[in-house]
Amino acid sequence: MPNIVPLSALEPNQEADIFALLAEKEQKQTKKDKPYLQVLFRDFKREVRFPIWSDLPIYEEFHSLQPGMFCKLRATYRVNQFGSQLDIQRIRQAIEDDKKDGFDPLMLRPKSQFPVDEMLGELQTIAEKQLGKSKLRILVLKVLKDYRPAILSCTAARYHHHCFIGGLLEHTLSVTKIAVALVNHYHALYPNRKKDISRELAVAGAILHDIGKIREYEPEAGSMKHSVEGELLGHAVLGRDIVRETAKEVELEDHLRIRLEHIIITHQHYPDWGAAKPPMSLEAMLVHHADSCDALLGCFWNVFEQDSGIDLLTSKKNVVGYPLLKPPKE
Numbered sequence: 001m002p003n004i005v006p007l008s009a010l011e012p013n014q015e016a017d018i019f020a021l022l023a024e025k026e027q028k029q030t031k032k033d034k035p036y037l038q039v040l041f042r043d044f045k046r047e048v049r050f051p052i053w054s055d056l057p058i059y060e061e062f063h064s065l066q067p068g069m070f071c072k073l074r075a076t077y078r079v080n081q082f083g084s085q086l087d088i089q090r091i092r093q094a095i096e097d098d099k100k101d102g103f104d105p106l107m108l109r110p111k112s113q114f115p116v117d118e119m120l121g122e123l124q125t126i127a128e129k130q131l132g133k134s135k136l137r138i139l140v141l142k143v144l145k146d147y148r149p150a151i152l153s154c155t156a157a158r159y160h161h162h163c164f165i166g167g168l169l170e171h172t173l174s175v176t177k178i179a180v181a182l183v184n185h186y187h188a189l190y191p192n193r194k195k196d197i198s199r200e201l202a203v204a205g206a207i208l209h210d211i212g213k214i215r216e217y218e219p220e221a222g223s224m225k226h227s228v229e230g231e232l233l234g235h236a237v238l239g240r241d242i243v244r245e246t247a248k249e250v251e252l253e254d255h256l257r258i259r260l261e262h263i264i265i266t267h268q269h270y271p272d273w274g275a276a277k278p279p280m281s282l283e284a285m286l287v288h289h290a291d292s293c294d295a296l297l298g299c300f301w302n303v304f305e306q307d308s309g310i311d312l313l314t315s316k317k318n319v320v321g322y323p324l325l326k327p328p329k330e
Contacts, residue, residue: 007046036059
C-alpha cells in the first residue's frame with residue numbers, strides 16, 4: 001500500500017495516497033466533441049490543474065464529487081510539457097475517520113505565511129500614525145474594526161495572486177507600505193510640492209482599495225467563490241459602497257469622500273480589469289501602481305511555483321500570458 005504523502009511533497013513519477021481539495025471541476029469538450037472534465041486539486045502549497053478524459057475508468061467516479069470537497073486519492077504525480085497532472089487510480093471523498101491518517105482540512109487550504117492578527121494590528125498602527133487626527137483616520141479604523149472577521153479570512157483573488165486565507169490582508173498591508181514609501185519619496189524629493197499629494201488620502205485609499213472583496217467573495221467548502229453581487233458589480237463598486245456607508249456614519253466631508261471613492265473605483269486603472277475610470281488624481285495614481293506592483297509580484301511567484309519544468313523560462317501558458325525568467329537557484 002502506498003504511503004500517504006502531501007500533494008506539495010510529491011516528486012515526479014511518485015505514486016502515493018494523497019489528501020487534496022478538489023477546488024475546481026468543469027465539464028468541457030474538445031473540438032471533436034469528446035467530453036472531459038477540467039479539474040484542479042490543491043493543498044496549502046501546490047495546485048495541479050489537468051483534464052480527466054471521458055474514456056478513463058476514473059471519469060465516472062467524479063460524478064459524485066463537487067468543487068469544495070476534500071478527497072483521498074491514490075495517484076502518480078506527472079510532469080510533462082503541458083505542466084503537472086495526477087494519474088488517478090482511486091478517488092473518494094475524505095471522511096472523518098481519515099484524520100487518523102493525517103487528514104487535516106486546514107492543511108489543504110493555502111494560507112498566509114504571516115499571522116493574520118499581527119498583520120491587521122500593523123495595518124491599524126499605520127493608519128493611526130499616517131492619518132493624523134482627520135475623519136479619514138476614524139473611517140479607516142472603523143472599517144477595519146467592523147469588518148474584522150471577513151478581513152482576516154478573505155483572499156485577495158480566486159486564482160491569480162494572494163489566493164489564500166489572509167491573502168487580502170497580506171496584499172493590503174504590502175500595498176499600504178508601498179504607498180507610504182511613495183508618498184515619503186515624493187514629499188522628500190519635492191518639498192515645495194508636498195501639498196499636491198495628500199498623505200491621508202493616499203494611505204486611506206491604499207488600506208481600503210480592495211475592501212470590496214469581502215463582499216465580492218463568499219466562502220464555500222474548502223475555498224472561496226464569487227457572491228452574486230460580486231459577479232454583478234465587482235469589488236471596486238462594492239468597496240465604494242462600504243466607504244460611502246461608513247462615511248455617512250462618521251460624517252466624513254463630501255470632498256474627501258469623493259476623492260477616496262475615486263481611488264477605490266480607479267485602482268485597477270483599465271476597464272478590462274474592472275475600473276470604472278482611470279486614476280485622475282495623484283493619490284489614485286500612486287495607489288494604482290502600488291497595487292499593480294504587489295499583485296504582479298504575487299502572479300509571478302504563483303507562476304514560478306506552478307511551473308515544474310527544468311527550463312530557465314516558464315511556460316507561456318500562465319496568467320501573465322508570456323514566459324517568465326525563473327529566479328536563480330541557490
